[in-house]
Amino acid sequence: MEYSDSTEMDPSILLIGKQLSSCLIHEGVERFLIDVGPFLSGKAVNIDKDTLRRIFIALPKPSNNFSYNVPVYSNLDDYQLDADDQLLIPTPQELFKLALTHLSEAESDLLAHKPNWHFEAARDFININFEKDYEFIDSAMLLVPFVLENPQNLVYEDAWWFANTLYDTTVMVEGEEQAIKTLYALIQLNESPSIQSFAYQKLVVINVFDGNIEKAQEYFDKAVQCDSSHPWIPETRERLNAELHKLKPKGVLKITVFIVLIIFVIYQLSSG
Known part of the structure; x- marks a missing residue:
């Protein structure tokens, strides 16, 4: 049996997305087989029970710590199709993402309260729920505290991805005032300079x-101090410089007016 590293999933597996999502909650292989059997009956698909068991085992879920590692199978008959008709089992992460897209709102809430999460799985859960629909945002937010417990575990790209998603989500759900408070909380995460810079x-x-x-300049200096190589620094600098450039003519005008005013006062005093 081969594993696919492609985003193009076998159509036969796409058909059982809903049954896979239920597995995240009940975690029973026999129930999975019972649910899938009638559903696939009569359909032109290349999946037998051994393959379904492999798919179930590969699916990240609470009982296997949401593992994204390809499992080692045992006590399962070999399953091979002709070379031209080989069924490619998606990677565990791909299976998990497929299952997440089919979860209901209630199931998403229930899954978020399950134990054994790790960062990558939590990241995918947050991201997919954020993209699905407004009512799934609350489910996504349930895992935010988990991710923030150990921000040092966030790899570079994940750090600012997460911070940006958290900020946008907070704006949508609770408004900009609360989102700004969230930014001040993120600034306290000394273990993740990338998040602080963001x-x-x-x-x-x-x-x-x-x-x-002036306040913007102060914050920019701190952003650079935290992480000078943050990918958004050049854009932020350009934006700030553009505003500073707009202010320069105004500043020159104010100084000119002030000088003229002083000259006028001196002239008035001397002529009096």
Whole structure:
């Protein structure tokens, strides 16, 4: 049996997405086989019971710690199709993502409360629920505290991806005021300089929009101190510099007016 590393999943497996999603909750292989049997009956698919068992075993779920590792099978008959008709079992992560897309709102809430999560699985859960629909956002937010418990475990790209998703989600659910409070909380995560830099840069953008350029400059300096190689630094710097450039003519004008005013006062005093 081969595993696929492609995003193009075998259509036969796509058909059982709903049954896979139920497995995340009940975690019973026999129930899975019972659910799938009548559903696939009469359909032109290339999946037998041994293959279904392999798919079930490969599916990340609470009982296997949501493992993304390809499992080692035992006590299962070999299953091979002709070379031209080989069924490729998706990777565990692909199976998990397929199952997540078919979860109901109630099932998503229930799964989020299950134990044994790891970061990658939690990340995929948050991301997919965030993309599905508004009512799934609460489910996604249930795993946010888990991810924030150990921010040092976030690899570089995941760190600012997560922070951005968290900020956008908070804006949608609770409004910008609460989202700004979330940014201040992210700033406290000393274990993840990338998240801190992201939070400071968001505050730069917010303060630029509000016209608080001095504060924006202060936050930008802190963002650079936290993580000078953060991928958003150049864009944030460009945005801040554009606003500073707009202010320069105004500053020159104010100084000119002030000088003219002083000259006028001196002239008035001397002529009096």
